[in-house]
Amino acid sequence: GAGVSQSPSNKVTEKGKDVELRCDPISGHTALYWYRQSLGQGLEFLIYFQGNSAPDKSGLPSDRFSAERTGGSVSTLTIQRTQQEDSAVYLCASSPRGSGRMSIAEYNEQFFGPGTRLTVL
Amino acid sequence: DAKTTQPPSMDCAEGRAANLPCNHSTISGNEYVYWYRQIHSQGPQYIIHGLKNNETNEMASLIITEDRKSSTLILPHATLRDTAVYYCIVRSIHSGSARQLTFGSGTQLTVLP
Numbered sequence: 001g002a003g004v005s006q007s008p009s010n011k012v013t014e015k016g017k018d019v020e021l022r023c024d025p026i027s028g029h030t031a032l033y034w035y036r037q038s039l040g041q042g043l044e045f046l047i048y049f050q051g052n053s054a055p056d057k058s059g060l061p062s063d064r065f066s067a068e069r070t071g072g073s074v075s076t077l078t079i080q081r082t083q084q085e086d087s088a089v090y091l092c093a094s095s096p097r098g099s100g101r102m103s104i105a106e107y108n109e110q111f112f113g114p115g116t117r118l119t120v121l
Numbered sequence: 122d123a124k125t126t127q128p129p130s131m132d133c134a135e136g137r138a139a140n141l142p143c144n145h146s147t148i149s150g151n152e153y154v155y156w157y158r159q160i161h162s163q164g165p166q167y168i169i170h171g172l173k174n175n176e177t178n179e180m181a182s183l184i185i186t187e188d189r190k191s192s193t194l195i196l197p198h199a200t201l202r203d204t205a206v207y208y209c210i211v212r213s214i215h216s217g218s219a220r221q222l223t224f225g226s227g228t229q230l231t232v233l234p
Contacts, residue, residue, distance in 0.1 A: 004164075033221055043165070045221035059221070091164050093222075109155075110222055112164030 002026065004113035006092050012119045013082055021077045021116045025094030033095070033110060034067055034077050036088040043091070049075065082120045089115040125209045130229040133203075139196040141228050143209030146190040152211045154185060156194050157224070160205040165224070168194065168207075199232045206230075 005024045013019050025032050034046040045059035049069045060066070064082075069075040079086055093110040126144040133139040145154065156168040169176055169183045171192070176183045182195040196203055208227040 035221070042224040042226065043222055045223070048221060093164070109167050109170070110165075111167065115164050 004092055004094050004111055006090075006113040006116050008116060009114065010117045010119075012121065014121050015084060016081055018078065018080045019082055019118065021079075021090050021118070023075045023077070023092030023094075023113060025073065025075070025092070026096075026111055027073075029094035029096050029111070030072070031095035031110075032069060032075050033093040034075070035091045035093065037091060037115075038088045044088075046077070046090075079118075082118075084120045087118055087120045089117050091115045125211055125225055127207070127209055127225065127228045129226060130231070132231050132233055133196075133199045135201060135232050135234050136198055139199040139203065139230055139232070141194040141196075141207050141209075141230065142191065143194070144191045145209070145211045148189050148211050149213075152213050154183065154189075154192050155210045155212055156181070156183065157208045157210065157222070158203075158205040159208070159227075160202075165208070165222075196230075199230075201232050201234060204230060204232045 004026055007022045011019055030051045032049040035043045036046060037043055047060055047067045048056040051072065064080045067075060067077045077090060091112055093112045095110045124147060131141065153170050153172050155170040157165045158168055159165045169178055169181050171183045171185050173185055173189055175185060183192060184195065185192045194207060206227040206229050208224045210222065
């Protein structure tokens with residue numbers, strides 16, 4: 001079946017511009033995560049959506065970052081007034097967490113998209 | 122979640138078994154061992170998970186010691202496409218928080234032709 005998809009795959013923008021990154025999770029997955037990964041670094045958690053609950057925004061680095069998830073499916077991560085330090089690969093993951101009869105360990109599995117490579121000049 | 126320790130890099134000959142160790146000496150009884158990998162320029166990929174019994178799937182086998190303080194991921198017949206950074210993670214099975222993934226530095230596995 002179709003996996004997690006993200007668009008665009010690459011985005012080059014100028015400092016100060018706004019960007020929108022899109023994530024299409026696996027159909028039926030109720031949990032959606034945004035992470036970013038700088039070159040040679042580990043994952044940095046940004047935000048988490050679970051069903052209709054309020055999102056966990058604890059990882060967003062500044063108020064220039066925001067995300068929404070419409071209809072419990074597609075999610076958009078928006079970065080306003082981009083800065084050079086925002087350059088990274090932005091990864092989206094979805095999880096079947098809570099969306100079916102399965103063990104807790106199974107529904108904690110996260111399925112990642114290919115990422116969007118953002119370069120801020 | 123318990124901390125894990127992995128060697129920074131390993132080499133393996135193509136077609137041979139790759140054995141990737143992970144130490145998690147502070148693991149608690151309700152924590153699972155998960156393995157993910159990340160091929161260059163791709164998103165992380167789930168491989169396998171286990172609690173205390175050895176596990177096998179189409180990608181790999183996971184061997185967990187009886188005291189659960191360490192584990193080994195085994196790729197039985199490594200191919201060039203298995204070259205990646207492999208992450209060992211220990212995570213609680215209990216929900217209640219976002220349960221976002223946190224990767225350490227992992228092991229860079231290089232499969233040599």
